[in-house]
Amino acid sequence: MSQADLSVPFRQRAGSAMKDAFLQEALTIATTKFIGLRREAFGDFPEGEKLRDVAREIKEATLQHLDRYLEQLIDNVERLGGKVHFASTAAEARGVILEIGRRAGARMAVKSKSMATEEIHLNEALEQAGITPVETDLGEYIIQLAHERPSHIIAPAIHKTKGQVADLFAKELRRTVAADPEVLTKIARGELREKFLQADLGITGANFAIADTGTIVLVTNEGNGRMVTSLPRVHVAVMGVEKVVPSMTDLMVFLAILAKSATGQKLSVYTTFVQGPRRAGELEGPEELHLVLLDNGRINQLAGPLREALYCLRCGACLNVCPVYRQIGGHAYGHTYPGPIGILLTAMLSGPASVKELAHASSLCGACAEACPVRIDIPRMLIELRREVDETKIAPRTERAVFKAFGRLLTRPVLYRLAARIARLLQRPFVRDGAIRSLPLFFGDWTRTRDLPAVAPRTFHERWKELAREAPP
Amino acid sequence: MTAPRVALMVTCLGDVFFPEVGVSIVRLLRRLGATVEFPPGQTCCGLPLFNSGYHTEARAVAARTVALFRDADNVVVPSGSCAWMVKHEYPGLMQDPALKKDALRLAGRTYELSQFLVKVLGRRGFRATVGGRVTYHDSCHLLRGLHEAESPREILRNLEGVEFVELPGADECCGFGGSFAVRLPEVSSQILAKKLENVEATGAACLVACDAGCLMQMGGGLRRRRSRVRAVHLAELLDGGGA
Numbered sequence: 001m002s003q004a005d006l007s008v009p010f011r012q013r014a015g016s017a018m019k020d021a022f023l024q025e026a027l028t029i030a031t032t033k034f035i036g037l038r039r040e041a042f043g044d045f046p047e048g049e050k051l052r053d054v055a056r057e058i059k060e061a062t063l064q065h066l067d068r069y070l071e072q073l074i075d076n077v078e079r080l081g082g083k084v085h086f087a088s089t090a091a092e093a094r095g096v097i098l099e100i101g102r103r104a105g106a107r108m109a110v111k112s113k114s115m116a117t118e119e120i121h122l123n124e125a126l127e128q129a130g131i132t133p134v135e136t137d138l139g140e141y142i143i144q145l146a147h148e149r150p151s152h153i154i155a156p157a158i159h160k161t162k163g164q165v166a167d168l169f170a171k172e173l174r175r176t177v178a179a180d181p182e183v184l185t186k187i188a189r190g191e192l193r194e195k196f197l198q199a200d201l202g203i204t205g206a207n208f209a210i211a212d213t214g215t216i217v218l219v220t221n222e223g224n225g226r227m228v229t230s231l232p233r234v235h236v237a238v239m240g241v242e243k244v245v246p247s248m249t250d251l252m253v254f255l256a257i258l259a260k261s262a263t264g265q266k267l268s269v270y271t272t273f274v275q276g277p278r279r280a281g282e283l284e285g286p287e288e289l290h291l292v293l294l295d296n297g298r299i300n301q302l303a304g305p306l307r308e309a310l311y312c313l314r315c316g317a318c319l320n321v322c323p324v325y326r327q328i329g330g331h332a333y334g335h336t337y338p339g340p341i342g343i344l345l346t347a348m349l350s351g352p353a354s355v356k357e358l359a360h361a362s363s364l365c366g367a368c369a370e371a372c373p374v375r376i377d378i379p380r381m382l383i384e385l386r387r388e389v390d391e392t393k394i395a396p397r398t399e400r401a402v403f404k405a406f407g408r409l410l411t412r413p414v415l416y417r418l419a420a421r422i423a424r425l426l427q428r429p430f431v432r433d434g435a436i437r438s439l440p441l442f443f444g445d446w447t448r449t450r451d452l453p454a455v456a457p458r459t460f461h462e463r464w465k466e467l468a469r470e471a472p473p
Numbered sequence: 474m475t476a477p478r479v480a481l482m483v484t485c486l487g488d489v490f491f492p493e494v495g496v497s498i499v500r501l502l503r504r505l506g507a508t509v510e511f512p513p514g515q516t517c518c519g520l521p522l523f524n525s526g527y528h529t530e531a532r533a534v535a536a537r538t539v540a541l542f543r544d545a546d547n548v549v550v551p552s553g554s555c556a557w558m559v560k561h562e563y564p565g566l567m568q569d570p571a572l573k574k575d576a577l578r579l580a581g582r583t584y585e586l587s588q589f590l591v592k593v594l595g596r597r598g599f600r601a602t603v604g605g606r607v608t609y610h611d612s613c614h615l616l617r618g619l620h621e622a623e624s625p626r627e628i629l630r631n632l633e634g635v636e637f638v639e640l641p642g643a644d645e646c647c648g649f650g651g652s653f654a655v656r657l658p659e660v661s662s663q664i665l666a667k668k669l670e671n672v673e674a675t676g677a678a679c680l681v682a683c684d685a686g687c688l689m690q691m692g693g694g695l696r697r698r699r700s701r702v703r704a705v706h707l708a709e710l711l712d713g714g715g716a
């Protein structure tokens with residue numbers, strides 16, 4: 001399954017995902033593995049808990065003076081010879097990048113994994129402008145071959161089994177290959193090698209940018225990020241404005257927890273520091289360096305209910321532990337960012353109406369907030385979104401009527417007790433042995449898979465009088 | 474020590490679906506020397522309204538509850554999620570300063586049952602009402618909301634007459650999530666199915682939890698599969714209750 005069709009209700013999209021046996025296999029294996037690795041990594045790292053608090057404080061302090069840090073970053077990147085562009089919207093960001101490409105006469109762009117470029121739908125725009133985008137991260141390469149979109153923030157092809165990848169390679173590259181990750185990686189590497197040399201443009205995201213040094217930081221595992229930033233003539237990095245960090249010291253705090261949260265590694269294999277374009281006398285590096293700072297709804301949330309979501313490091317831990325994500329995968333969500341944090345980011349980018357269904361795609365179990373390296377209280381913000389959806393009357397009218405009636409019932413104890421008695425009468429035809437196996441209407445959504453306890457023959461309220469008399473004198 | 478005074482907040486699910494849990498708690502607490510009161514007119518803590526985003530309605534329910542329990546020394550709740558609602562959300566919901574003060578006081582005196590038994594009364598040794606192997610599911614709000622993993626386990630580990638075994642993935646959600654269970658029933662049911670496979674693999678006769686919501690979900694699922702495992706509330710296992 002590729003990106004879901006948003007005209008289909010979310011419940012149905014989720015349902016199809018759960019019927020996809022390959023997806024189910026791939027998801028269970030991958031998320032279970034990630035959960036275990038993360039747990040081990042922090043188990044061996046007692047300072048981790050404290051560092052998570054510190055990281056959270058740094059994020060908050062940075063957001064409080066975001067304008068100042070961004071100015072500092074811009075000054076420093078430009079001092080080093082780079083150029084900084086500010087884009088308020090996705091369209092503006094695409095425009096800036098296409099213009100850079102046009103001026104460079106680019107025909108091909110190699111890319112390293114970047115959710116920011118997914119967010120602005122850059123690949124389609126590049127193609128239309130006659131610049132072929134080539135994804136060089138293995139996972140991204142796979143989904144590009146399959147004409148799909150990432151289904152996880154850090155593991156874009158998490159929804160595919162290795163057998164499916166082998167079939168895909170066989171079909172698209174016309175070679176028969178074994179379903180062995182090592183073999184598959186080797187093939188992809190071979191295919192990509194020439195592209196690195198042909199491409200005029202290297203496009204990356206950025207995990208961090210350091211304000212007081214002007215350094216752009218990329219955290220990767222495959223080393224392709226390093227090639228994308230050094231081989232092509234022009235390097236463009238696209239980064240959400242919230243990712244600026246004040247100093248190298250602050251960066252160290254994030255690096256200490258990022259990879260552990262993401263993949264359970266102590267550090268990722270490559271941490272690439274980009275410090276301006278190539279200077280005279282240097283052998284490596286691009287002639288031009290551009291940093292595109294992307295707002296796209298973020299700055300608005302500095303004073304909005306989703307502010308805390310701007311702490312996000314995009315580690316993916318909240319997806320891996322989310323019981324909903326683990327059943328349905330990323331595509332069913334239907335937007336660039338899946339999983340619990342993805343719901344918040346979707347609301348940030350496209351407004352609360354866009355998550356009217358998704359705001360409820362959570363049991364509020366809190367596993368996300370617990371796993372999040374910067375302890376973002378995702379459940380609280382989901383509730384906040386639900387409130388907004390209710391108060392702005394985006395929620396379905398019948399639903400609102402039911403909840404409001406329920407609210408009235410709960411403030412009127414006599415009515416409430418009467419309702420229990422009425423329910424006890426109404427349920428009679430359905431009760432067997434103290435439970436209900438099947439009910440009509442939307443009650444069936446419960447009873448299809450679960451028995452429902454029957455309203456007790458006597459409620460606690462009705463038993464209390466007698467119970468009160470049992471009290472020892 | 475003078476006898477502790479306890480006000481029972483039985484909760485809506487406890488009242489309507491699981492009254493025997495409330496009865497067990499009353500008898501148990503009395504046996505431990507407490508006086509138990511049941512403030513009449515209580516309904517629900519308002520969590521279902523709150524979690525679905527109906528905060529005006531939740532506020533009205535919460536304000537009533539705060540007033541009803543104003544004079545309580547200790548409030549004991551059989552469900553971690555409702556205790557969490559009272560402790561974490563009530564104070565923030567109250568707008569009237571006097572009510573907010575009362576809500577804060579109430580928050581400080583409210584306990585989920587196992588916490589009250591272990592941390593307030595200091596009781597861990599109980600005899601079981603049934604024998605055999607038991608396992609325990611951490612309900613999300615009790616574990617991640619109230620950070621309580623130990624009290625129920627301490628009771629179960631020391632429980633005379635049963636063998637306690639850990640449930641693999643005990644800390645993972647059972648898929649209930651209030652209205653989530655009927656808004657996305659297929660997702661909720663698949664989460665539940667995985668939970669119940671783990672439960673059955675332990676070979677336990679009883680699955681214990683400290684939350685009526687999870688018990689409704691897991692108990693309903695177990696009955697539907699005609700499992701030999703019974704979902705029970707902690708209170709029902711502790712002798713001295715005996716509903």
Ligand code: SF4
Pocket residue numbers: 153261311312313314315316317318319341368371372373374375376
């Ligand atoms: S919300 Fe937290 S856990 Fe989720 S991706 Fe962002 S940093 Fe990671």
